[in-house]
Amino acid sequence: MKHNFIFRGLSLLAFVLLFQSCKEEPLPEPANAYGTGVFVINEGVFQGGTGTVTFINRATLGVQQDVFAQANGRPLGNVGQSMASFGAQGLIVVNNANKVEVVDLKDFKSVGTIEGLALPSEILVPGNSGKAYVTEWVSFSSAGRVSVIDIASRSVIRTITVGEFPNAIALHNNRIYVANSNENTVTEISLNADTVLRTITVGDRPNGFVSQGNSLVVLCGGNPSWTGSETAGSIATITGNQVSIATFPAATFHPTNLTSHPNGNAVLYEVNGAVYSETLPVGANIVPANPVINRGFYHLSLDPTADGLLYGTDARDFASDGWIYRYERNLALKDSLPAGIAPGHIHFR
C-alpha cells in the first residue's frame, strides 16, 4: 500500500510535466511586397520589450504581424516609435535602442541601421530631398535636437538644436516645423539650409500639426494638472508671420491626436475621451461639443491616399495586442483589424 501511494505520487509528478505548453503555430509567411499599404508601429511592452510592425494590405485587408522580426529573424528593438519611407526603403525609428532601422520594402529585410541617435521620436522625409529629419529628446532635462540624415549613406549629416522634448515634425511651405512638447514653442527650420529660421511661440505643449493650405495648424495640449500649473489646451494657426491662438474653454481640456478631417477644411482632435471636429479657420475660442466619435484612441491619423479612411488605434492595457478601428469619410465605423502591443504610430504608403 505504501508502495502504491509513493508510486502514484511520483507518477503524478511525471505526468504533469507533460503539460508543458507547446509552441504556438508559426505566423504565415510575409508577402513579398510592402510597396503600398499601411504600416502600424507598435511600441511593444514598455520596459525592455520590443517594438513590432503590423502591415495591412489595403486591397485584401490581409494583416501581417511583426513583419520586421519575420523578415530579419530578430526583433525590431525597444521601443517602436514611428516610420517614414523614401523610394523603396522604409525607415523605422526605435526610441530606446537609439536607432533607425532601414528596410527594403520589397521584403522588409534590414539594409542598414542608423545608430548614434539619442531618444529619437518622430521622423519626416520631405519629398525627394533624400534627407530624413529625426526629432530627438536627447535627455529629459535638456534641449532636444533634430538630426538630419542622408538616406543614401545612412549617416547623420547635421544636428539642429531645438526645444525640449521635440516630438511632432511636419513639412509646410518648404519649411520644417518641430513641436517642442515640453515648452510652448515650435521651431521653424529651413529645408534647404537645415538651419533654424525662428522659434514661434504657441500654446503650452504643442503635440501635433496639420498643414492646410497656407496655414499650419498646431494642437497644443496645455500643461497637465500634475505640473502644478495646469493650463488649457489650444490650437495655434501659423500663417506666414501671423500666429493666432484659440484656447479651449477650461484648464482641464488637454487635447491630443490632431489629424486632418476626411472631408477637408477641418481638423479632428481628441479631448476628454472623445473625438471632435473643428472647422478651419479656427475661431477665437474652441467649444468642443457633439463629438464625432464618442471614444478615445491611442493614436489617430487619416490615410492620405484615395481611401481617405480614418485610423484609430486602441492600445488596451499596453500589455496585450492592440486593435485598429477604421472609419469611413462620414466617420461611421467601417471595420477593425488587429495590431501588436501598444500601436502608437501609423505610416501610410
Added chain:
Amino acid sequence: MKKRSGFFVYALSCVLPVAAQQRDTTVQLAPVQVEAVLPPVQRQPALFTYTPDSLLLRALPAASVADWLQWQGAASLRSYGSAGLATVSVRGSGSQQNAVLWDGLSLLSPLNSTPDFNLLPLWLFSDVQLQTGSSSADFGSGAVGGALHLGQAIPQHSNLSAFVESRSFGDRSAGLAITHRAKNWWYSARGLYRQAENDFPFRNTAKFGAPKQLQQHAATRMGGFLQEAGWQPHPKHRLKLRWWYQAYDRQLPPSMTEALSTATQADSANRVFLSWDYAGQQRSLSYKAAYLKELNHYVDLRTNLDERHRFEAVLQELRLQQSFVGNHQASLLVQQALYRATSPNYDLGVQQQRLALVPGWRWQRARFSTQARLRAEWVDGQLVPVTPSLQHEQRLGNDYELHAAVARNYRLPTLNDLYWRPGGNVNLQPELGWSSELALHKKAQYKGHTFALRSGVFLTEVDNWIIWLPNAQLGFWSPRNVRRVRSWGFEQQLNWSKAIGQLQLRATADYAFVHTTNQQVGAGEASILGKQLIYVPRHQLRGRAFVQYQQHFVGWQFGYNGMRYTSTDNSNFLPGYEQSSLLFGSDIRFKKHLLRLNAGIHNLFNTQFQAVAWRPMPGRHFHINLTYHLHKI
C-alpha cells in the same frame, strides 16, 4: 577566551559597515532551526513552508534569497539578471502580493510594496522560511500569495565563522560572523561584502546574426551587517536589540533590445529592532518595535534623471496569548505602523498610519488543532474590510496529517498607487479576496528509506485587482480596481533520505501547478478574459539530491520553469527552461576548528534562457569558497 571575544566585537564595530558576522548553525547539517529558551511566538501554521537546505547554505554562503528560490520552493522567480530586480510570484500572485517579515514585522516599502529578493542575503539570517498560501489575517496587507520570514536564532555558544568566495564574472564576496554567549546575555554580528562585474557572455538574439557579446553595465556592490544584543535577566523575560544596515549599489544593464543603459540604482536601509518577550505558565506577552529608514536613489545620466525616494517607518506590535483549561488559547495582536515617504513623484511628503487588531482563538488537542483569527485594520482612520481566517490540522492514523484553511485576504494600495504624480488615485480600494487550501502530509519509512510527501490544492480569488491603465480623459496612466483574478493549483513536496553506514543519501522535489486567470476585466479588455497572467508559469519543478560521506558531499540541483506568457492576451510567451548545478564540499576538522572547501558549477548545461523577456542570464559559471569555523570559543 573572553578577551578574544571582546576583541572581535571591538574589531567588528571598527570595520562596519562592510564587515561582520554569522551563523553558528552552519556547522550543522540539519535545516536551520530557531533556537530559543522561551517558546517563540507562534506563526500561523503554514501548510507549505520551505527553508534553505543546509547544504545549499554551506555551499553558497553569499547567496541571496533570490539565489535560493531558484532551487527550492514553489515561488516563481522573475529575475532581471544578475544585477537586476528579482521578484517572486507565489501561487499566481503579483510581485506586490507577498509579505516579507523580519521577526513578524513587515519590511515592505510603503511606496511600491515590491520586495527585491536580490537585496536579502541569506548570510545575515539564521532563520529563513518561505511560506506559501494566504495569511493576511496574521501578516496584514499583501500576504496574499505567501510570506517570507527572516529571523535570528539566539546563539547557544560563542562562535566565529568567516568565508571568502570567488565566482565567475568578477563576483567576489567575504563574510564574517561572530557570536558571544554568556549566561544571561549574548551578542551576535554578521556582515557580508560582495561585488561583481556580471560581465557574462550571451547570444544577443535581438541583434542581426545573434552575436555573442558581454553583458554591459551590470556591476554590483553590496555591504551590510546585522548585529543583535540580547539580555535575559529572568527565565521568563527576554530583551533583544538589533541593527541591520545594508547598502547596495548597482548598474542597471540594458535589455537585449536596448542600445545601452547608463542607469544606476543605490539602495540603502537602516533597520533597528527592539523586542521584549515574557512567557509565563498560562500567559505570554511580547512587544516589538522597529524603525526603518530606506533610500532608493535612481540616476540615469543619459536622461538626466536623478531621483531619491525615501521612506521612514515606525512599526509596533503587541501580542498577548492566554491559555485556558481544555487546551484553549486566546490571543490578541495589536499592530501599529506609521509611514512617511518622500519622492519627486509626489506633490508633498506623504504619511500613512495603520492600526490593526487581531483577536484569535486556538484549540489544540492530541490529534487536532483549530484556530481562528479576525483582523480589523484602520488606515488613516478608515476601516478596511475585516479579514477572518480559519485553520484546522488533523492527524489521521499515525502517518497522515490533514491541513485545511480558509481565509479572507487583502492588499492596500501603495503610496505610489495613491499619490504618484501624475496618475495617483486616492480613491483606490484595497484588493480583496478569499483563499482556501487543503493539504495532506504523509510520512513513511520502509527498509531504511524515509519518505515525506506533502500534497495540497489551493484556490484563491482576488477582486479589485489594482492595475495601472491609461486614462484617456486625463491623458496619463492611473491605477484602477478593474480586474478579478482566480488562481488555483496544487503543490507537492517530496523528501526522501536513506543512510547506508556513513553514506547519507537525500533527495527532495518541489512541484507547483498554478492556473491563474482573469475572471473579470475592464471595458475593452475582452481579449484577456480567462487568460493566464503574465510571468506565471503553470508548471514549476525544483529538485535536489545530495550524497554525503563522512566530511564530503556532492549535490545536484535542478530547476524547471514552464512556459510563461509575456502579454496579457497570451499572444506572446517565453519558452520554459531548466538549469542544473553541481555542488561539492569537503571538511577538515581539528578540535574546535573546521575548515570547509566548497565549489560549484552552475547552469551546468550552459542553457541560454530568459526569466524576463530580453533580459539575458549567465551561462555556465563556477564558484569556489573557503569557510572557517571556530566552534565554542
